Amino acid sequence: MKTQAKFSSEKHLKRFNLRSSSALNYCFGTYTPKNEMLEWDRKGEQKPIGDFMQKYVDFGVEHEKSGIAKWILINKQMPTEILEDQHNYVLQNAFNLKGDTVVDLSCTPDGRFEDTLLEIKCGSLGKKPHDWSKAKVYLAQVSIQQYILNSLGIKIDKTHLVSWSFNATRIWEIERNYEFEHYLLGLLEEYAMALINNSKLEDKPKKFEGEHKIKLIYGDE
Amino acid sequence: MEKLSYKSVFETLSKIDVTGKTEQIKTKSGNYTYLKWHYAWHIFNHYYPEVQVKWLEPFTYDNGTMILRCRVEIGELYKEGWLPVYDNSYNAIENPRADDIQDNMQRCMVKTMALFGLGLQLYHNGQTKPEELNLVGEINDPEVKKIAKAKDKKKAVELALKNGGINENTSEIQLGEALEKV
Numbered sequence: 514m515k516t517q518a519k520f521s522s523e524k525h526l527k528r529f530n531l532r533s534s535s536a537l538n539y540c541f542g543t544y545t546p547k548n549e550m551l552e553w554d555r556k557g558e559q560k561p562i563g564d565f566m567q568k569y570v571d572f573g574v575e576h577e578k579s580g581i582a583k584w585i586l587i588n589k590q591m592p593t594e595i596l597e598d599q600h601n602y603v604l605q606n607a608f609n610l611k612g613d614t615v616v617d618l619s620c621t622p623d624g625r626f627e628d629t630l631l632e633i634k635c636g637s638l639g640k641k642p643h644d645w646s647k648a649k650v651y652l653a654q655v656s657i658q659q660y661i662l663n664s665l666g667i668k669i670d671k672t673h674l675v676s677w678s679f680n681a682t683r684i685w686e687i688e689r690n691y692e693f694e695h696y697l698l699g700l701l702e703e704y705a706m707a708l709i710n711n712s713k714l715e716d717k718p719k720k721f722e723g724e725h726k727i728k729l730i731y732g733d734e
Numbered sequence: 735m736e737k738l739s740y741k742s743v744f745e746t747l748s749k750i751d752v753t754g755k756t757e758q759i760k761t762k763s764g765n766y767t768y769l770k771w772h773y774a775w776h777i778f779n780h781y782y783p784e785v786q787v788k789w790l791e792p793f794t795y796d797n798g799t800m801i802l803r804c805r806v807e808i809g810e811l812y813k814e815g816w817l818p819v820y821d822n823s824y825n826a827i828e829n830p831r832a833d834d835i836q837d838n839m840q841r842c843m844v845k846t847m848a849l850f851g852l853g854l855q856l857y858h859n860g861q862t863k864p865e866e867l868n869l870v871g872e873i874n875d876p877e878v879k880k881i882a883k884a885k886d887k888k889k890a891v892e893l894a895l896k897n898g899g900i901n902e903n904t905s906e907i908q909l910g911e912a913l914e915k916v
Contacts, residue, residue, distance in 0.1 A: 576907075576910070578910030578911065578913055578914050579906045579907050579910040580906075580910075581910065581913065582906035582907070582908075582909035582910040582912075582913060583906040585891060585895070585900075585909065586900060586901065586902050586904055586906055586909065587902060589895045590895075591888050591891045591892050591895070593888070595913065596913060596914055597914070639859070640859055640860075677906075679858075679859055679861075680859065680861055
């Protein structure tokens with residue numbers, strides 16, 4: 514994986530890094546409560562993955578390449594920044610904080626083709642693809658990825674969320690949603706401030722009331 | 735006549751599509767698909783009429799449950815399988831009745847036949863069509879092999895897409911392996 518160059522001349526700065534893959538926890542405390550996430554981030558560590566979840570993570574890592582290959586075969590195009598050539602994008606001091614502590618936002622998309630990001634998920638240990646009720650949990654990650662790349666000057670209009678399995682695949686096209694980005698950034702800023710100020714957070718934020726532009730472009734409903 | 739080998743038998747039987755020859759059992763933990771015993775027997779006899787099924791001494795346990803043991807032979811080739819006497823929720827039955835034993839003898843025979851390759855894909859993930867397994871990086875599609883060997887994979891993939899060497903029927907598992915190979 515290539516890491517985007519960092520401008521870290523300010524050696525005295527303390528940096529925190531919020532990853533798009535954990536956006537769901539930062540914003541909603543879905544899998545790990547926000548206050549527990551804060552503790553881990555303050556220590557500069559990631560919460561260890563339990564044995565039960567590890568097998569799902571390992572399966573996803575193993576078959577990300579199958580999901581990408583499926584996307585290539587369906588779309589008849591070759592994306593960039595895949596597998597060993599993935600790029601880690603970092604939006605430094607994402608909230609324009611003044612002082613000696615900054616919070617970065619980072620993401621590592623699974624691939625990119627023109628104005629489209631690829632995000633590959635391999636649920637159910639390959640038994641079947643996600644249905645939308647499960648896949649929608651990735652909206653926060655997808656939206657933050659789109660925001661980070663656009664903020665870094667890389668025009669991204671949509672993401673193809675690929676849910677791969679041995680027997681079937683579904684692909685949703687998720688258009689950039691400024692309203693949802695704004696909503697998520699508000700929650701991330703709250704999280705960042707709590708991180709810096711050693712304060713606590715409520716797990717349940719106000720629900721997003723806007724609309725998403727999402728369509729299933731491959732696979733059965 | 736060519737002498738039978740485990741490899742040739744497996745290559746024959748594991749490629750059989752058993753669609754329409756299965757039944758589904760619904761349990762609390764999920765739905766399971768099985769090849770019906772009479773189809774299994776029919777297919778085996780079609781390819782290997784010398785097939786024989788022998789029943790070995792079952793294991794019985796203090797709590798009254800038991801494991802059936804079966805041996806399927808094709809000439810000198812054989813496989814031995816086993817199966818507890820289950821109810822339809824996959825709980826071992828204590829002191830099973832004759833009809834419980836008979837049902838599970840059929841399941842045990844089909845499972846042992848699967849060790850030769852017939853309907854083995856059902857036990858992977860319930861699908862009835864033969865499955866091309868990704869055996870630790872194995873790539874047998876010649877077009878995908880070219881991509882695996884190419885220095886510039888992007889160009890190789892684009893060329894293969896352009897000339898139709900790879901398409902929607904290509905195994906994404908093999909192509910994925912090819913993309914990963916440095």
